[in-house]
Amino acid sequence: DTAVSQTPKYLVTQMGNDKSIKCEQNLGHDTMYWYKQDSKKFLKIMFSYNNKELIINETVPNRFSPKSPDKAHLNLHINSLELGDSAVYFCASSQGSLDGRGYTFGSGTRLTIV
Amino acid sequence: DAKTTQPPSMDCAEGRAANLPCNHSTISGNEYVYWYRQIHSQGPQYIIHGLKNNETNEMASLIITEDRKSSTLILPHATLRDTAVYYCIVRGTGANSKLTFGKGITLSVRP
Numbered sequence: 001d002t003a004v005s006q007t008p009k010y011l012v013t014q015m016g017n018d019k020s021i022k023c024e025q026n027l028g029h030d031t032m033y034w035y036k037q038d039s040k041k042f043l044k045i046m047f048s049y050n051n052k053e054l055i056i057n058e059t060v061p062n063r064f065s066p067k068s069p070d071k072a073h074l075n076l077h078i079n080s081l082e083l084g085d086s087a088v089y090f091c092a093s094s095q096g097s098l099d100g101r102g103y104t105f106g107s108g109t110r111l112t113i114v
Numbered sequence: 115d116a117k118t119t120q121p122p123s124m125d126c127a128e129g130r131a132a133n134l135p136c137n138h139s140t141i142s143g144n145e146y147v148y149w150y151r152q153i154h155s156q157g158p159q160y161i162i163h164g165l166k167n168n169e170t171n172e173m174a175s176l177i178i179t180e181d182r183k184s185s186t187l188i189l190p191h192a193t194l195r196d197t198a199v200y201y202c203i204v205r206g207t208g209a210n211s212k213l214t215f216g217k218g219i220t221l222s223v224r225p
Contacts, residue, residue: 004157035215041199043158043215056212090157103150103213105157 003027004106006091012112013081020077021109023091031055032074033103034066035090043090049074050096078111086113118202118216125222132189134219136202139183145206147178148213149187153198158215161187161200192223 004025013019025032033056034046048056049068063079078085089109094102119137126132138147148163162169162176164185169176175188189196199218205211 042217043152043201045212045214048212092157103158103160105159107157108155 002106003104004091004093006089006106006109008109009107010110010112012114015081015083015113017081018077018079019081019111020075021089021091021111023074023076023106025072025091025093025104027093027095027104029093029095029102029104030071031094031096032068032071033092033094034074034076035092035105037088037090037108039087047074047076081111081113083113086111118204120200120202120216120219122217123220123222125224126192128194128223128225129191132192132196132221132223134187134189134200134202134221135184136186137184138202138204141182141204142206145204147176147182147185148203148205149174149176150201150203150213150215151198152201152218153195158201189221192221194223194225197221197223 007022011019031050033048035043036046037043046058046060047066051071052068065077068074089111091106092103146163146165149161150158151161152158162171162174164176164178178185199220201215201218203213205213
């Protein structure tokens with residue numbers, strides 16, 4: 001049973017398209033995150049949701065719109081994809097946002113823009 | 115949250131202890147030291163964390179200096195599967211504190 005699952009695992013699409021990445025966790029956690037890992041391997045937090053409420057929103061272009069229909073799901077929709085959006089996107093979850101020990105990461109979605 | 119400094123890479127022989135250093139000279143009193151690792155193409159994995167005292171779990175030991183300005187992660191008997199990027203992260207307990215990853219240290223365990 002995968003604790004944090006992301007779909008799709010790989011996504012290849014053309015510049016200008018709109019795409020979504022889905023994330024689900026079955027850990028009963030109340031906080032979920034999106035991280036982006038670029039080609040230089042830097043892992044950067046993008047968003048954090050607690051009980052469906054946005055609590056962290058880093059400097060991310062507004063082409064990126066997270067949506068949390070319930071506390072077990074956090075989806076990421078990206079409009080007008082650009083070459084620079086190519087990266088691996090990781091979803092994570094935790095119980096509360098104050099304990100860094102409890103972050104459980106998914107296996108990532110590799111997004112390639114052509 | 116305070117920043118950390120780690121050497122870019124190190125290696126060790128399989129079966130030997132791997133000692134991974136981290137400097138966090140600007141750490142403040144309520145900030146914890148966390149260690150995560152990322153094995154190739156996988157999501158990061160929690161290893162251990164501590165505030166002041168040394169900590170040990172089934173994966174590793176964490177040694178924090180008395181002034182808390184540096185720490186060392188010890189993998190007592192490194193295996194080939196421990197080859198990964200290891201991240202030392204300092205994080206506070208405030209509501210807006212984040213788990214912020216730096217460049218990490220690439221540990222290569224050789225046979």
